[in-house]
Amino acid sequence: MSKQPRKQRKALYNAPAHARGKHLSATLSKDLRADLGKRSLPLRSGDKVRVLRGDFKGHEGEVLSVDYTSYKVTIEEVTLSKPDGTAVFLPVDPSNLMIIDADTKDDRRIKNRGDN
Template identity: 50%
Template sequence: MSKQPRKQRKALYTAPLHKRHNSMSVHLSDDLKEEFNRRSFPVRKGDSVEIVRGDFRGTEGKVEGVDLKNYRVLVDGASSQKQDGSKLYQPIHPSNLVLTEIYLDDERRNQALNRKV
């Protein structure tokens, strides 16, 4: 792996979707860090997150979608209303989020969370 910023950016922009998923990791809250003994975990639809940076700082909400192409997360609390009344989610970078509750209905995700790293 190169340390040149040019090559770092290129690797990020040309990464396949299965590798982008790992880049979409979000830090766990202090309670979850102790419980699962890890610092971060990839975010997915259904998780609850708190926004810690930006205009929506302090907002908690459920993840409504994950945009792997643009490295952004759509959070329920971070939305504005369009003129016609429909919701417009503001995309947020995962580094500005903290996972507060993990969606564990998926058995494979549950195993991945409890796996030793």
């Protein structure tokens, strides 16, 4: 595997769907780390997250959608207002998020993540 930035960008751009989920993972809170025995999990809609960096630092909300093409996540309370007054969601990079409450209804989500 190359360290060259151009090849890293190309690998992200051309990544298959099953590999994109690994890049869309966020760290777990200390309580969840102790409960699940993992450091991070891939983000899913329904997870409750906290923003760690940027203008919306400290905001908490539920993940509404996960965009696998642009590697971004939309969160409930993270919105900007357009000049006409309408609110639009601001996509957030998953590396700037922490999962506070994971949606653990799916047993395979936790069991199959042995690589973290």
